[in-house]
Amino acid sequence: MFVILLFASMLSQGLTIVSYGKDFITAFPENVGYFYPYTSRSLRVTALDQDTSFTVFYNNTKITKSYLQRGSTTTVTFPKIAEVHELYYSTKSIRITSNTSIVVHSLSQRDAGTVQEKNIQTTVIQPITNLGTNYLIPSLNQLDLIQTFSGSPAPFWSQRYSSFKLIIINAEDTENTVTIVKNISASVQEEKFKIPSYQLIQIQANASVLMVKSSQKVAVILTHPCLGNTACKCNMIVNQILPTQFQGQNFVVPHIQGITQSRLLMTSNDKSTSLSNNNVQLQPSPSGFLSLSDQTISQYISASGSASLRLISPKLFIELIPENMFAACYLLQFYSDIKNALVIAETASKNNLHTQITHITNAVWTEITGTKYSSTIISIERPSTYIWHSSSKIAVYILENTGTAVYGGPAIPINDQPDEFGCVAILEQFEVGNEPLSWAESLAHCTGLQGQLACPTSEDIQMDLANMINTTEDEEAWIGLRRSLMTTDWYWQRQTPSNTSLPSSSVDYVHWDDGQPLDSFMGLCASLSLDQEDEFKWKSANCCEKKRPVCYKPLVYLNPLYPVDPVNIP
Template identity: 70%
Template sequence: MISRSDPVMLMILLIASTFRQGLTMVSYGTDFITAFPENVGYFYPNISTRILRITALHNDTTFTVHFNGTQTPSSVLRSGQTVKLSFPKTAEVHRLNYSSNSIRITSVKDIVVHSFSQTDIGTATTPEKSVQSHVVQPITNLGTSYLIPSLNQSDLIQTFSGSPAPFWSQRYSSFKLIIINAEDTENTVKLVKGMSERFQEDLKILPYQLIQLQVNDSLKMVESSHKVAVILTHPCLEITCKCNMIVNQILPTQFQGQNFVVPYIPGITLSRLLMTSNDMSTSLSHNNIQLQPSPSGFLSLSDQTKSQYVKASGNVSLTLIRPGLIFEVMPENMFAACYLLQFYSDIKKALVIAETASKNNVHTQNSPVTDTQWTEITGTKYSSAEISFSEFTIVIWHPTSKIAVYLLEISGTTVYGGPAIPINTEPDEFDCVVIPGHYEVGNDRLSWAESLAHCTSLEQHLACPTSEDIQKKLSGKVNSTEEEAWIGLRRSLITTDWYWQRQTPSTPSLPSSSVDYVHWADGHPEENFRGLCASLSLNEKDEFKWKSAKCCEKKRPVCYKPSISFYPLPSDTTSSASFEFF
């Protein structure tokens, strides 16, 4: 339980917890549950939209939408295909108390679910929108214990706008909490209240139902007997004379870290940092200087025109915030190799942080990023860049190192964004992958040509450690023995050059590739063309070094099963469906 005695840290905790989108290692799965909170500019006549976008990560994917006692199966999706589901206004959770308005999505294979809500609140001459989007976390990322921020709406509005909050009816004067039972069993939910004297209120929630509560200063934690989804929301928070919906799916605190690259958001100044931690003694520093929070709890960086590196003394969550713009900062340990970006507005950008030495190897779809202005981040190994897109769905990935990717959207004067969706945490030299490749050593001793045929018959190819990273992965996947095994490296009789040979039944014409990285043992490759093929020592003591050998020698093959890649299909393949459930 977090102590609430320090008002400065309390404010940091409250605001950061309120707006954090939540970070996970991967955000795909086969079982999701969510709800559409109320999104309304109550003094405007408005047109509203509620959309779930479901993207399949594998071929032959079918999913089912469960809503209000009805099940609707989908057609079969291909890998990378997106379906857009529209829901009626009645799908929103308007009233307090229990409701059956939860939306559950189940699938036979991994999918990503993204939620979008928009209400037009302006006029023909001054169009404005209350917009909110967020990643729907799979049930595997949910938990049974959540810390709930004690929110004072007036203080929050004054923090952002510098002026007191207007007088509203009770309906719009505080935040709400939606608790969704994520399991097919009755769930006992405890609302832990009080500060110095704790007491609790017990609720019973039926399978996959939800309850919406008015949030007040007494509610501190939600604990449940089974997994729940917890959404903190406000239907119409007025900031600078503008109505903004707020949605935050609260997540467990294990998604924290100690080292952060705080991104510079182009065109945005006067932003602040907000830190939250279970340990009240945790501090944040930049360039070895401890950052001091203001009375309102904000932490300031000296230069807000560039990305900067900050460290925490313990595990924390870090939020970059300004009125109308909330960015959860990824801890360095949560960087990933591949991200899915899903946009909705006309102005679509990505903020990318990559290692300076390999920044030019960042890919979008299947091509390296070009014509990009990178800026080195002082005192770190990283550089940052801003990339604009025309596509509404795209992947960004790196073949050899982990990166951070944020999306940024602009709709009218509304700016919103946050971390992109992590699809894969480990780099792959060829693609953005959803199923990593793997190595296996054959049992039989064969010639090099026989080994190549053996791997091909298994829909695999001879292992090709074309970089130091791949060599390390290969070394870590095979058992150490005194033997040697064939790899996909051989010498050309025509040019005398070494080259990599990859071939599978599905890619029989995959071109050979030149050799840029080698790991030869002393005395190898042998001179005078005595060995035209290459083997790898399976002995850890020999550091898995390579040796040249005669191709007719009998050795065990090291086969590699290629990874399964993921790319979003073009936007014209996106299908739409309306769910008119009542």
């Protein structure tokens, strides 16, 4: 009977310090079989900024364009034909582009009409900025997995889908050369493919596949359409693999209530890399799985080199968040009625945890022996929410329950910098425009970008500006300082995105260049040098002169999340 529950639901989500961006590419793997009628596919898109416009492309064709406001979420659904079931080349990639930062979450679901046969798979779609050219592939074999947890060989019918699959998507608008590195009979072999722009290739991936390398950025998805169970049931898994630069060395392996059997699977470029718990080295099985010393508690695991680590059990397949990639704020997207978040935080600051605008004060924490961390489980009511910590970095995992199985994975990291006032969706930023404009045109330009002309009203802000733009260009750029025609006094003028003037503020801090400002009505506006050797000093200038603007966009806090009307793709 144990095999009936094996992989009743498996999920693995990608993770990085931040998972938002403006450009994404993905695909829907096959769920069960291409002939299976009761499956659904969708993307959830969440906006992190105001006036967000995003476009979805499928089969290299624009199929929809939608608009969102900050914190709102919409769902885009796709037909069955969008699933990638065929091997080798396909044009069934899905691209999402946006004018501002968004988060994209993918759902694939099978529902045969009964609770026992319901299967949900979700994954965080990584922005193209997080993709790479080198990927290590977990050494996974379906028969090994079943035998590991059942203790007996898998029945014949489970070989219907005998191997996992890799979907490799070209993320660039140019031809991409992809190399598959395999270990066959103790010999390293390579197989090369050329993938046209924004297209994909799907290949079988047994335990012999070691690595995927490419000439340009690619997205790599590990998937299995039908991990077999008894009673002719099967379930898929989806794992967007991260490039090698997102590995770590220290991991907190969470204890998940109700999970009594689990194994670790490590992937590392260095064959000599080992895992240890309390200075005791973990010994891998012939299939590469490592056993935990205690299945009933959370544990701190260290790797001797850079590695990725996955927690595998009869019901879960979770990519673990390395300690160096803990974040301060996470977005959570749920799909089931029973919704929980598993949080790992520093014990000394565990009471500084919040969900949206609520300070969590009644959580029951369990200290993780031998570490500075504690963990807790929080019940969540909303289908979309966020959890943030005001003073330190945390790890957050999503746990859901369909009634017969628990599934889960890492939440979506939004920001790695703690903030006492909330979940920061977008950090403050200074940007130098590309086009020379007059001072008045520069003010309008920055307002149109949901910002304002930079106003370095203190030495700290001036230093932040200098550090962010960090240029050595021999030219000047406009800032939001100008002179009154009535009094000739200098003042800061700012404009909101709704074209409302903010109250003018007095000038208490200045950073004028030698001999500045000029005592002349021909220099009623202020610019700064873009050369760091000139210490970004200020000068007065004619407001009609053409200079590039320095725009400032304030930090943005994530508002409570509300869904908007879904978009259906015919």
